[in-house]
Amino acid sequence: MPKKIRLGILGGGGDSLIGILHRVASQINDNYEIVGAVFSPVYQESLDFAKEIDIPTNRIYKDFDALIEEELKLPEEERIQVCSVQTPNFLHYPMAKKLLDNGFHVICEKPMTMNYEEAKALEASHQKSGKVFALTHTYTGYPMVRQMREMIKNGELGKIHKVDARYYQGWINPIIHDKEKRSSVWRLDPTKAGISSCMGDIGVHAFNMVEFTTGLRVKSLLCDFNYLYEDNQMDVDGTVLIRMDDHVKGVIRSSQVATGEENGLAIAIYGEKGAFRWEQERPNFLYKMSDTQPTQIYKPGHAYNSELSLDGTKLPPGHPEGIFDSMANIYLGAARAIRGEHYNDGEFPTMQDGVRGMNFIESTVASHKQGNIWIDLD
Amino acid sequence: MPKKIRLGILGGGGDSLIGILHRVASQINDNYEIVGAVFSPVYQESLDFAKEIDIPTNRIYKDFDALIEEELKLPEEERIQVCSVQTPNFLHYPMAKKLLDNGFHVICEKPMTMNYEEAKALEASHQKSGKVFALTHTYTGYPMVRQMREMIKNGELGKIHKVDARYYQGWINPIIHDKEKRSSVWRLDPTKAGISSCMGDIGVHAFNMVEFTTGLRVKSLLCDFNYLYEDNQMDVDGTVLIRMDDHVKGVIRSSQVATGEENGLAIAIYGEKGAFRWEQERPNFLYKMSDTQPTQIYKPGHAYNSELSLDGTKLPPGHPEGIFDSMANIYLGAARAIRGEHYNDGEFPTMQDGVRGMNFIESTVASHKQGNIWIDLD
Amino acid sequence: MPKKIRLGILGGGGDSLIGILHRVASQINDNYEIVGAVFSPVYQESLDFAKEIDIPTNRIYKDFDALIEEELKLPEEERIQVCSVQTPNFLHYPMAKKLLDNGFHVICEKPMTMNYEEAKALEASHQKSGKVFALTHTYTGYPMVRQMREMIKNGELGKIHKVDARYYQGWINPIIHDKEKRSSVWRLDPTKAGISSCMGDIGVHAFNMVEFTTGLRVKSLLCDFNYLYEDNQMDVDGTVLIRMDDHVKGVIRSSQVATGEENGLAIAIYGEKGAFRWEQERPNFLYKMSDTQPTQIYKPGHAYNSELSLDGTKLPPGHPEGIFDSMANIYLGAARAIRGEHYNDGEFPTMQDGVRGMNFIESTVASHKQGNIWIDLD
Amino acid sequence: MPKKIRLGILGGGGDSLIGILHRVASQINDNYEIVGAVFSPVYQESLDFAKEIDIPTNRIYKDFDALIEEELKLPEEERIQVCSVQTPNFLHYPMAKKLLDNGFHVICEKPMTMNYEEAKALEASHQKSGKVFALTHTYTGYPMVRQMREMIKNGELGKIHKVDARYYQGWINPIIHDKEKRSSVWRLDPTKAGISSCMGDIGVHAFNMVEFTTGLRVKSLLCDFNYLYEDNQMDVDGTVLIRMDDHVKGVIRSSQVATGEENGLAIAIYGEKGAFRWEQERPNFLYKMSDTQPTQIYKPGHAYNSELSLDGTKLPPGHPEGIFDSMANIYLGAARAIRGEHYNDGEFPTMQDGVRGMNFIESTVASHKQGNIWIDLD
Incomplete structure (x- = not known):
């Protein structure tokens, strides 16, 4: 029986584009649950961001070393299984290496390291670790x-x-x-x-x-x-x-x-x-x-x-994969309305759109059945 | 401080395409948490599906009426706020109406109802309710x-x-x-x-x-x-x-x-x-x-x-919105590897890809700096 | 042995777009020679236009009736065989009819006639005549x-x-x-x-x-x-x-x-x-x-x-048929230069372009042969 | 008063694609008249081709040297003004050079010469000659x-x-x-x-x-x-x-x-x-x-x-320049019909197409005027 994988996030807080991309992608196939993170080098920002996206704050850590240390104290079935490394480039190597050395799987942004020498060193750590290392060459x-x-x-x-x-x-x-x-x-x-x-x-x-x-x-x-x-x-x-x-x-x-x-x-x-x-x-x-x-x-x-x-295809032919985002935009508008926040006209189709649609469909049937005559809509 | 909205799902279980689309869309902007559902008319199927996608089963209900009844017993701050109606067309009207009449917000698949008469009746309920009704005219x-x-x-x-x-x-x-x-x-x-x-x-x-x-x-x-x-x-x-x-x-x-x-x-x-x-x-x-x-x-x-x-745009120009899906495919492959499941070569970029990349970048710099000469890669 | 067909033109003088289109098209496959015409209702304009496009003026007629009358006096092997009707719409029918009735083939612009009744009458004339009638539904x-x-x-x-x-x-x-x-x-x-x-x-x-x-x-x-x-x-x-x-x-x-x-x-x-x-x-x-x-x-x-x-294809794959026009533009520029008329820089490639081209080709060979080194062009 | 330019052709006989392209292009703007040629190294083939495309054979020459020699004997107002060089690459240089040296304008296929040295030599001849040299970099x-x-x-x-x-x-x-x-x-x-x-x-x-x-x-x-x-x-x-x-x-x-x-x-x-x-x-x-x-x-x-x-544009926006060819295809079909040769159904629109068109137009007007009712076509 599949269980969601426990995911930790390093970096990617605030308005970070790469943060959004990873967070969305991790949710799309019902496989990951974010359980811990260091979103920002500033602890308070990490906490604030966790609240903003509604993630429990008890495993938001002060820094990367604290994350490793504290997670290792947890029983294996609760511990973060994989960390997604979204920090600035120069941190990819030290973080990925320490994660692998401590038995975590790694999903890492590119460039993998700052240079070829680091890359070969990381490869050696990886081979020893037996863990999964996925590099996000997204395309x-x-x-x-x-x-x-x-x-x-x-x-x-x-x-x-x-x-x-x-x-x-x-x-x-x-x-x-x-x-x-x-x-x-x-x-x-x-x-x-x-x-x-x-x-x-x-x-x-x-x-x-x-x-x-x-x-x-x-x-x-x-x-x-x-x-x-x-x-x-x-x-x-x-x-x-x-x-x-x-x-x-x-x-x-x-x-x-x-x-x-x-x-x-x-x-x-x-x-x-x-x-x-x-x-x-x-x-x-x-x-x-x-x-x-x-x-x-x-x-x-x-x-x-x-x-x-x-x-890699979730929908039938002719749906650009971007349709997920289109639907998500409608959910976003509805969320704002549900929360009583301001939203613009046009953010999501309303009851009136539904009423119009039924009016339209019935009118087409009436026009056709009565010999292709003009029918007025309400 | 934003809090995730408590979402209930009606229909959309198993391989339902519309189910996947709604579930993904609801996750994309960090706004919704699925807390209850009737995924299928067959109770056991609903339970199995909840486990498969790793949703707690305690609020998976026998049927739609049970969902309404039980949720209304919960304190308002725990209760489902909005239901997503993804059932066959003839159920849209009775479900949406009962939801509105009982104070739930509604996100509803199209066609909104079976006919124009139902549509106008639903509109009346909606006006009385003061609740949000969003119709998923996705485009x-x-x-x-x-x-x-x-x-x-x-x-x-x-x-x-x-x-x-x-x-x-x-x-x-x-x-x-x-x-x-x-x-x-x-x-x-x-x-x-x-x-x-x-x-x-x-x-x-x-x-x-x-x-x-x-x-x-x-x-x-x-x-x-x-x-x-x-x-x-x-x-x-x-x-x-x-x-x-x-x-x-x-x-x-x-x-x-x-x-x-x-x-x-x-x-x-x-x-x-x-x-x-x-x-x-x-x-x-x-x-x-x-x-x-x-x-x-x-x-x-x-x-x-x-x-x-x-x-409605989450990334800079030139990223087809489908890039979320592309990244998600990589997370999916990594999830399979982390779980020790079978995965195909090519599902996600590996350590070796990262090593190659650094080898490439350093070689380009070397070739240019040495006057555009050929450099061998390892 | 194919001989060019003797073509008469009705209308299409001056800057008439349809005139250019027909004239060019008639020349493209080496099949037609323009031998007579009434380019304009004003005789002098017809004569002037004939001189402008360098057609002998001896068979430029005062009007359509004169064309018919005079051509019929010529021996059959000199007579216009086919007329291209490019006049305003209301003249299509009377001209085409008279042409067919007098034994001429017809190439006619659309709309063929002003109404359906004329169309059927023209069809009757056509059937009696045994002549070719081509309507220029160009597409x-x-x-x-x-x-x-x-x-x-x-x-x-x-x-x-x-x-x-x-x-x-x-x-x-x-x-x-x-x-x-x-x-x-x-x-x-x-x-x-x-x-x-x-x-x-x-x-x-x-x-x-x-x-x-x-x-x-x-x-x-x-x-x-x-x-x-x-x-x-x-x-x-x-x-x-x-x-x-x-x-x-x-x-x-x-x-x-x-x-x-x-x-x-x-x-x-x-x-x-x-x-x-x-x-x-x-x-x-x-x-x-x-x-x-x-x-x-x-x-x-x-x-x-x-x-x-x-x-209908004259060139190998990948040449848009418009390449004829591109080449024709170069011939046009050269014609202006030959006549000593004003022409703009860029109207046709010159000797200098040819010299540059050979310089380029030889340099590419030299660069490759000497191990991919930089070669200066003159 | 513009007069057509007297054009000579070297090469480009038979099915030569480049021959067709040059011949068509030379006709498109009413500027050139082909008056002399050596279409092929085999004299009889040159003569046959001239007849096939209906060009007088009296100035079809045995070879290039004969063309130069004989044309120079003609009075200047009859003499070829410009030659189009469409022969194999190695002949471009000697022919273009001799033409320029003898006072002819030249339109020349590319590559202009076999190498850069020839190119520079030709450039020198050109500068002395004061004649027009156009290289057909068609694009x-x-x-x-x-x-x-x-x-x-x-x-x-x-x-x-x-x-x-x-x-x-x-x-x-x-x-x-x-x-x-x-x-x-x-x-x-x-x-x-x-x-x-x-x-x-x-x-x-x-x-x-x-x-x-x-x-x-x-x-x-x-x-x-x-x-x-x-x-x-x-x-x-x-x-x-x-x-x-x-x-x-x-x-x-x-x-x-x-x-x-x-x-x-x-x-x-x-x-x-x-x-x-x-x-x-x-x-x-x-x-x-x-x-x-x-x-x-x-x-x-x-x-x-x-x-x-x-x-370089002869028609209004939206006409691909290839429309000349489309129209030419219709003229070609009509030419076959006029000559009584075999042609395929579909080569040109006929009287019946015109009759149908008028039937269509009148029916649309009738349908609209009578309140959007169905009208049968004949």
Whole structure:
């Protein structure tokens, strides 16, 4: 009999976007219960946030070390089983390592560590621990990304010979073109953000997508970065030539100054027998191309999809997965009304909408039955 | 200080799609806690389902009447505040009415009732009750649908003069063309499904969308239904001419035999100064057209959006709202691993993915810094 | 051995758009030579226009009657074989009739006549004449429209059960909303434009598309027009319910006030086994849908296309047919330069572009061969 | 008074695609008359082809040298003014050079020459000649490509900082994967095709597009080619990193093994104030993006377009330029009928289509006027 998994949260308090994303995601399949947390380095903020989202405060801890120490005192069947690490990048490694070393499972935001050396050290801890470690390369969770992987594994593209992946954003433009801003923001300060801005933040997603979908490994690369001003030398743009084996090549393009692009992650994979194209901003549409047949559009939830893809689809074809959010918005409006809070007209459909609907349906039947005549609504 | 709202569920057990949708939606904004339910007419099934999704069974009731009776005995601060009605259509009216009459708020699936008469009776109960009643016309929750409504209200299209809405699906095709199936399925049996199949199930969504976005009311209509075989006269397709005032006309098209269509809800609204086009299957793209200017593509989460639209967006621009589901799929895979259950390769990114990522990022920096040379990955 | 067909032109002089369209189209497949014309009711304008487009003036006639009379005096092997009728609508019938009665083939713009009675009379003349009569329902010439027709004929959609066609434009908006303009423009004056504006001008194209592609005939219809102001009652918008047989229904939507729409002709055809969607503004993309298989995108010029479709494609896949125009624009720029006329920078690629191109190609080879190093261009 | 320009053709006979493209393009704006040609190295084939397309044979020459010699004997007002060079690549240089040296204007297919040295030599001849030389980089003729150039020139993107261009095709796949074919086809034989396959044939188009639209010049590049088999070392794929000045970088991607791609030329240009995206297969749609405003879709023929763009548009908005071809297909069908040749049903709309149309229009008016009742068609 399934029981909810006891989840601890590190970071992600207040308005943190990543906090919302993890919290929502952890609830969607009825699998997790948040039982403990350090939402913020400031204890009082952690407590306040726990109250705000209605989580019992007795296991909100002062800091990460206290969380480990106190949880280990609890009997195993009450103890946090897995921690979700949503703290700033430099804390990923020490927290994940200590969690694994103390027998906790870990769900960790990316980048996993600050550098490759830490990554290999964490890998060693992980292997010793025998615990689950999940890295939230979120995009691999899309049903159609999974579908690509499975179809390629089944040989439906034949031998792959070319890969082209891209992650283009434009959000850093207003910062980079402003001398004041570009010299003060932590993202562009190598002492705070690490060795790379663009490649470390988003290029690595494109890289992960290439290896995840093709099942091939990048053997070597040649890279050129761009920065737009001499006074700041963090990469805000870069192109990477990749070789997967002698005759399988590709390119990974990544930019934070691609004006007007939002989350422009996309991949094209070309093989002997076919090809795929997929874009993150229309995640339900997977294009399978061929030199001789009409292009096919695969969509989620169909019987023709792979088991891995279908496992990630909760609703029938044609519901963009975002429909959960649409419904959630209606629940949100209703919650405000129930609490007697202010809400705007239009936040949720009301009784009047229901009455109108029935009036409409009955009128259509009446019009049709009486020989297609005009019927007035009330 | 916000406290979670105590939610009761009626119906929606087992594999019910509508059950999943409501349950997920109720969790997304940290507002609701499920405290009681009648998931199924069979008591044992309700209990089993509660255990499966890890809800305490002490307030799982034998039936709807027991739920009302027992909850009313509880002190008000423990009692269910709002019930979500997800039962078959014919139960919507009696349940919603009794809930309102007994002081509960109601969130109700559509169609609200079996007919217009019931709808008006329910409206009367609602007015007496002073309680919140939210009807889940889900599509009005999309940020860009809300954006249309607000911009129209602000006069950005000028006077509206033409509306064209559509809801096309193809799922009933395999049933309607099979004599055996079309005479046995409850959907096409008027004694079970009510007076209309296509218009009652999906046409009414298009109707609601027309009134929600334009702020105009349909005054009269003329309708023609289609059924494909003499031996079954339920509408599986229909077209409705509408008049909103003497010179504002429109058309609502609805079909369950539109082969290959999935959830093809779409709307076009034409006004003196501009027009909108929107499609449910690409819900993040709203097209604003004009006779003299380039068409504009509005997307969620931007500063140019209305308050109502932004309120329904949880992440920055370019994240399809479906990204919650993508992240949730990763949490699901991790949950299986944590529980020691079987999971497929690819369900969540692992330690190895993190190690590869750091290897990649460091290699790009090295290649760039050393003058764009090839670097081998480990 | 093919010889060019001797073509006469009626109307289409000056800046007439329809004149350009016919003239270009007649040249594209090397089949026609313009030998005679009445380009304008004003003789001098006809002569001037002939000189402007470099056509011999000896067979430019004073009027239509003179053209008939004089051409009949010529030996048959010199005489105009076919006339293209591009005059205002009310002249289509008398001209086409006289042409057929005198043994000329006819290519005629639509609407063919001013009313149904004339149409039937013209049909009678045509049958007696034994001559070719081609009506320029231009859209049936698109390769993918032809492909729809052939695949439907071959049964690939199974029995058709629903058709939905649309022709939406917005160009009449600035006229209809201006009281002065709407009462003066000939298009909205029934005494000049005939019984219908919107349906006669564009709705009939959607109707033709329905019958052309499905091979079915509309048996009956129910129509509702819209006009936006009491002081002008010409239809600027209309919706037509159609019945093709008892259980095959459809809808034809047509509007000249669909703000921001340009030439929004589109069709969707739903059958037992599959469906098609096609839009005129992306004429190379034909979507074939199914309830169980991925949607397929058919494009012109592939071996999988029908003979009729391939016959209408002059270039390999992926060249939008508009590439002829792109090349023609370059020829136009070169013509201006050759004549020593003014031309803008950018009208055609020059020697310098060619030099740059060779510099580029050689540099790429050099960079690759020398181990992916940077090469400076001149 | 404009007079048609006397055009000579070199190559492009028989089924040559490039021949059709040039011939059609030369006719589209009423500017050129073909007066002489060497369509084929075989004299009889040249003569036969001239008859087939109905061109007088008296100036069809034995070979290129004869053409030059004989034309120079003619008085200047009869002599060929411009020659269109459509011969195999290695003939471009000697022919273009001799033409310029003898006082003819030249329209020349790309690649302009076999290498950069020839290109510079030809440039010298051109400068001496004072004649017009137009290179058919066809894609610069598209109205929306011209629109990009003009808007960038006007500063609407601000300073450009990133360019990304692509030309992906898949047609060489069936050849490259077949050992027999890849060792015999001239395209992949460096002794016949020159130093480059992919970059020389299509990469150079993407390069030209980058410089044409941005007005910037590529200063240096780094390139990596791919070939898929050791036994053939011609590039069938390549990626080029480009630098335009120290902080303006870009990438040009080019492939002939991008399975399922047709003519996938595309460009994205990112600047401080805005960005453009354009694709050749949907040439009428130009996307202008911004970090703060809705994306705009520019289309041809609007008053908001530049003079250069509008000059390349012959019809009002919403007509894909391919409509010329659609109309031409109807003229082609009619030509077959007029000649009494075989033609397929569906090649052109007939009298019956016209009669049906009038029946339709009158029926819509009748239905509307009589209160929206059903009207039977004949």
